[in-house]
Amino acid sequence: MDWCWQATIPFQTAVNISRGRRACAMRHLMNEPNSELKTPYAHGIWFAHGVRAAFSVPGLILASAFVGFAGLARDAGLTLAQTVFMTGMVWALPGKVVLVGAIMTGASLPAAAFAVALSSVRLGPMVVALTPEMRTPATRKWVLYLLSHFVAVTSWVLAMDRLKHVPRPMRTTYYGGLGSTLVLFNMGVVAVVYLIAAQLPPALSAALFFLTPLYFVTSLWGSAREKAGQLAMVFGLLLGPVFHLLTPGFDLLATGLVAGGAAFGIHILAQRRQAA
Amino acid sequence: MTFTAYADWWWPYLFILLGGWVATDFWRFLGVYLGERLSEQSQLLVLVRCIATGLVAAVIANLIVFPSGELASTPMALRIGAAGLGFLAYLVSGKKVVVGTAIGELVLCLVLLWRGAL
Incomplete structure (x- = not known):
C-alpha cells in the first residue's frame, strides 16, 4: 500500500x-x-475536492432554483444588493422564499422572523445529524458553528453522502470547500440573473419564476421524513391559497399551524391504532 | 415595522438580518449545541417538522395560485396543471427532482408556445 x-x-x-x-x-x-x-497541502487538496463536489447534479439543480429566486426577489421589490445579501445571510432557500413572501404581503418584522424561523426548524435536526460526522476531538467549536451556516438541503444531502469517503480530520475542510462554494457561487448566480431578468422575453421570465415552486413541490416531498410530513405538505398546498384570501398577512403561519397540526394529529392517531 | 417602513438605507438589511439570518442560524447553532442530545425520532420534532412543511407548502401554493410578475399573465389552470404533471413525473421517475422540474417547465413552455406567447 x-x-x-x-x-x-x-x-x-x-x-x-x-x-x-x-x-x-x-x-x-x-x-x-x-x-x-x-x-x-492536504487541507488545500481536500478543500478543492469539496469545491468540486459543489459542481454536481444536485448543485446544478440548486443553482436553477436560485435563478428562480432571483426573479422572485426582484419582483418583490428587493434591490440587487439586498437580494445578494439575503442569499449569503439566510442561505436556506425555503427560509428565503418565506422571507420574500412575508415582505411581499407587508408582514411586520416579528411576524416575518417567526415565519422564517418556523420554516427553518428543519435545519436544527439536520445540523444535529451532520455535526458528529465532521467532528474530531481536536475540532474547534467555532469551526463547527461557522460551518453550520452552510447547512441547507443540498449541501447537507451531498455531505451526508460523501463525507464517509473523506478522512475524518479532513471532513471540516472538505465541507468548508463544498459549503462556501455553493453559497458564493449562488450569490453570483442571483446577482447575474437579477441583472438580466429585465431584458428577458416575458414568457422566458415566466418560465424562470416557475422554477422555484417546481423545485420545491418536488424536493419538499422527498425531504419529508415520515408520511405525516407529506400529509402536511398536501394540506399546506390546499390550504395556503384559502388562508391567503381569508387571513392575508397571517396566512403562512395559519396554514403551517393548521396543516401541520392536522397532519400530526393523523400521525398520532395512526400510531395509536397501530399500537392497539 | 414592515420591510418598507423606514426610508433609511440600512433598514432593509436590518430586516433581513433579524428576520432572516437570526431566524435561520438560530436553528443551525442550536443544532451544533445540541449535538447528539436530541433524538430525531422525538414526537415534538415530528410536530415541528409538520408545521414547517405545511408552511413551506403554503408558500409554494401561493407562488403557483397567486404569482407575481410575468407568471401572473399565464392562466392559473396551466400553472396548476404544469406543476401537477411535474410532480407526477417526479413520482413516476423514482423521485428525481430534475425530471419533475424539467417536465413541469416543458409543459408550461409548450402550452405558452402553442398559445403563441413565446
Whole structure:
C-alpha cells in the first residue's frame, strides 16, 4: 500500500473517490487514518475536492432554483444588493422564499422572523445529524458553528453522502470547500440573473419564476421524513391559497399551524391504532 | 415595522438580518449545541417538522395560485396543471427532482408556445 501514499497521492485518491473507485482509499483510511495529514497541502487538496463536489447534479439543480429566486426577489421589490445579501445571510432557500413572501404581503418584522424561523426548524435536526460526522476531538467549536451556516438541503444531502469517503480530520475542510462554494457561487448566480431578468422575453421570465415552486413541490416531498410530513405538505398546498384570501398577512403561519397540526394529529392517531 | 417602513438605507438589511439570518442560524447553532442530545425520532420534532412543511407548502401554493410578475399573465389552470404533471413525473421517475422540474417547465413552455406567447 505504501506506493499509494507519496506526496501527490491524496489528490489521486480523491480523484478515485470522486469517480467511485474507492477501494484503495478506503483500505488505506482504515489502516492509517492520519497519514493524510502528513502532506503539507492536504487541507488545500481536500478543500478543492469539496469545491468540486459543489459542481454536481444536485448543485446544478440548486443553482436553477436560485435563478428562480432571483426573479422572485426582484419582483418583490428587493434591490440587487439586498437580494445578494439575503442569499449569503439566510442561505436556506425555503427560509428565503418565506422571507420574500412575508415582505411581499407587508408582514411586520416579528411576524416575518417567526415565519422564517418556523420554516427553518428543519435545519436544527439536520445540523444535529451532520455535526458528529465532521467532528474530531481536536475540532474547534467555532469551526463547527461557522460551518453550520452552510447547512441547507443540498449541501447537507451531498455531505451526508460523501463525507464517509473523506478522512475524518479532513471532513471540516472538505465541507468548508463544498459549503462556501455553493453559497458564493449562488450569490453570483442571483446577482447575474437579477441583472438580466429585465431584458428577458416575458414568457422566458415566466418560465424562470416557475422554477422555484417546481423545485420545491418536488424536493419538499422527498425531504419529508415520515408520511405525516407529506400529509402536511398536501394540506399546506390546499390550504395556503384559502388562508391567503381569508387571513392575508397571517396566512403562512395559519396554514403551517393548521396543516401541520392536522397532519400530526393523523400521525398520532395512526400510531395509536397501530399500537392497539 | 414592515420591510418598507423606514426610508433609511440600512433598514432593509436590518430586516433581513433579524428576520432572516437570526431566524435561520438560530436553528443551525442550536443544532451544533445540541449535538447528539436530541433524538430525531422525538414526537415534538415530528410536530415541528409538520408545521414547517405545511408552511413551506403554503408558500409554494401561493407562488403557483397567486404569482407575481410575468407568471401572473399565464392562466392559473396551466400553472396548476404544469406543476401537477411535474410532480407526477417526479413520482413516476423514482423521485428525481430534475425530471419533475424539467417536465413541469416543458409543459408550461409548450402550452405558452402553442398559445403563441413565446
